[in-house]
Amino acid sequence: MTRSTAIVTGAARGIGLATTDLFLAEGRRVVMVDRDADELAAVAEARTNVLPVTCDVSDPAAVAAMAEAALTDLGEVHALVNNAGVADFGPIDDCSFDTWRRVMATNLDGVFLCSQALAPALKAAKGAVVNIASISGLRASTLRVAYGTSKAAVIHLTQQQAAEWGEHGVRVNCVCPGPVRTKLAMAVHTQDIIDAYHDAIPLNRYGSEREIAEVIAFLCSDRASYVTGQHIAADGGFESTGVGLPALRK
Template sequence: MTDLSSSRVAVVTGGARGIGLAIGQWFLAHGHRVALLDNDHATLDITVSKLAQPERVLGVHCDVSDPLQVEAAAKAVIDRFARVDALVNNAGVAVFKRVAETTFADWRTVLGTNLDGAFLCTQAFGALMVKAGSGAVVNVASISGLRASTLRVAYGTSKAALIHLTKQYAVELGNAGVRVNVIAPGPVDTEMAKLVHSVAIRSDYYDAIPLGRYGSVEEMANTVGFLCSDEASFINGQVLAVDGGFDAAGVGLPTLRRGGSAAPADHA
């Protein structure tokens, strides 16, 4: 039987489904042991059961916005695996309302998970990596943290703050050999997106994204995996938009990108 005691360990929050699960699967495919944290107990239990690798996968019920639950999760991971080499702060929630309709309770719900959760988990698991003198943290933000959009006052602000939080950690933890980076996904073809994005919204995104499609959860996982790998050993404090060119395109001008002619300029 293969000795797993020396294999690397990755912790992925929001790991029960979607991007988080794809990230966990990337780590498993690359020889890591994996701890999946999620506050959806039922879905997490089903996911761990389906992965069917009890010696390599640990599911931990955890609300990352709760300091006591994060502390307990860190203890559970160390008790099981005795080390942590990578942390992916992927857990996130969204409330899509107009500014005037967003309550303080909505605001705190979103900031509590998306920002406080990343802070608490990095404090807990980052300390373990600092003690070991190596490791990598990747935060999962959003293109909404780089460009403003309607209905995202809480979500977009939380992701913009997460991007800056990444840089703060990169500056200090980098001194101890721990790299901290962040990705900013554009629209991703998750089950949730399929449910909530109407045909019209999907069409708008296709027009706005130069590659003309949504990203896949596997593409997000590949990017996160790379940033956690030795191949990214000199990358620290960076934000990488994984968005098909969405941020670079600005307003997009889809008519011109599709080959339409521009009206002649009036120089009179």
């Protein structure tokens, strides 16, 4: 089956944009979804075979409108990448309920809403869904109670979707990126943080947006036709080290 269409949320930058570019290189038409209208318009203008749709994935009405626009443009939906997310880092004692809900609304509710809205089309096309979680959903870390919890929930939601939609031919998997060398990360990570990550990651480096996108594109392809309900840590081996001290691995 020709896999010719895709929808990517959080597509205006970072992993979402890198994934969009890989899909375009595969010959897909891509609906690029993001709530940052200006940035989305700018990156979409530089690309062909895309449709930019401004949408806040935490808003049910906006998601319904996005799904309608996407289906009108694409006709069929062969892949959905739920990548849109927000982060708010700080001590657990300082995490207000408003902060908790804001993170959950995008990171978890957004995945649920987009998947639900596009489920009929995905079933009709026997499509693939890839949800983007995080290494923070697999192992606890300081300063990210809402973020980590939301991503852990995305991992479980992935399994629920895979278990129920498999009979319709829909595959659902989850990618859990480790530290990625994005512009935002490099702007806020001090050299001490960078060095600490390098020490803790067996490959001794951050990943790139393209490396994460390659995993996503594979899971959306027919090469992964018997893979569903899985979470894959694209993290340079970070998750495999558990809580072990880097010095003890020498």
